[in-house]
Amino acid sequence: MALPVIRNMADCTDFYKTVQPYVPQLYDLPQQIFDNITNLQALKVLYVSTNPLISAFAISLFLAPIFLIVSEVNKNYSQVDRCWSLLPTLYNAHYTLYAHAAGQPARRLDTLLMFSCAWSARLTYNYWRKGGYSIGSEDYRWDVLREKINPPLFFVFNVVFISLAQSILLFLITIPTYILLLAAKGKSFQTADVVFSRTLGALVFLTFYADGQQWTYQGAKKEYQKTAKVPQGFHQEDLDRGFNTTGLFAYSRHPNFAAEQCVWVVLYGWSCWVTQTYYNWSAIGPIAYLTLFQASTWFTELISAKKYPEYEEYQRRVGKFLPKLPGGPPGDFSDKRGSQPASAK
Incomplete structure (x- = not known):
């Protein structure tokens, strides 16, 4: 059987019942796919007869060498970044498709997939308009690292972390x-499921709203640098500063990052509620995701602090992800302004 026999909700979170027995399928899967590559019906049977977690993990391993080869050929090390907005939803869609194919109740997964698609649409939109500030859009990080690491070590870093670890990470966050x-x-769709799904929707909206504020600011700054004229609704001091400290960014240096991380924490919490457990092994996904965001944000801010003279003051006054309490909007630097917005002049 591709799915374990579940006798109670606690069984759903037992690694030794739900994962370990199916690990051998991972070793046999490549050969089975190769043997049936021209037989569509056989591939359908293989899909349903393979544990969906194992097949999802196999996809992440399959993609890693592709990311590596493409990045080394064109010397662009943001190949995983380009797929950042798509792969988690691909895995969620895979679990949902499997549920339907195997005759499992899928209302909860259908609902989750809807909000996962919204999350992907938001990140993809930001990427293509070149205004996204999610982790997947910060191509310059790798350029900075290449300057600090000699080529052989950077190649190893590309193999182990950029191409492999990040690909696996995007699989791990969907384990819940x-x-x-x-x-x-074992547990039908209930009111709590509506609460969890609506919370995911609110977080997706928050990330989109924060990205929109950042995009508007960056657009105004670019126009100001090009024309030397302050766009309507902006302060010259804000644009000269070089980074956004208004709106949500007055309370959090990275409100979009904060909401982004919360999406996958809430998904994990959803799995805990459904299985009636306080914690389960799928926490490895959100923990790894939060760890990556901590490291990436630290590195990003290190670059920003060198680029913008006032950034260290901004760091002191405004929380990285969560607002610093007590206080109002500490990041607006209102005490440093000596002018009105352009619209009021």
Whole structure:
């Protein structure tokens, strides 16, 4: 059987019942796919007869060498970044498709997939308009690292972290979806599921709203640098500063990052509620994701602090992800302004 026998909700979170017995499938899967590559019906049977967690992990391993080869050929090391907005939703869609194919209840997964698609649409939109400030758009990080690391070591870094670890990470954050799949027959869709799904929707909206504020600011700054004229609704001091400290960015240096991380923490919390557990092994996904954001944000701010003279003051006054309490909007630097917005002049 591709899915474990679940006798109670706690079984859904038992690694030794839900994962370990299916690990051998990972070793046999490549050969089975190769043997049936021209037989569509056989591939459908193989899909349903393979544990969905194992097949999802196999996809992440398959993509890693592709990311590596493409990045080394064109010397652009942001190949995983380009797929950042798509792969988690791909994995969620995979679990949802499997639930339907295997005859499992799928209402919870259908609902999750809807908000996962909204999350992907938001990140993809930001990427293509070149205004996204998610982790996946910071191509300059790798350029800075290449200047600090000699080529052989950077190649190893590309193999181990950029191409492999990040690909696996985007699989790991969706592991709670596998647990929701396993728990589908044991716990029907309830009011709490609506709360969790609506919370995901609110977080996606928050990330989109914060990205919009950042995009508007960066657009105004670019126009100001090009024309030397302050766009309507902006202060010259804000544009000269070089980074946004208004709106949500007056309370958090990275409100979009904060909401981004919360999306996957809430998904994990959803899996805990459904399985009636306080914690489960799928926490490895959100923990790894939060760790990456901490490291990436630290590195990004290190670059920003060298680039913008006032950034260290901004760091002192405004929380990285969560607002510093007590206080009002500490990041607006209102005490340093000596002019009115351009619209008021």
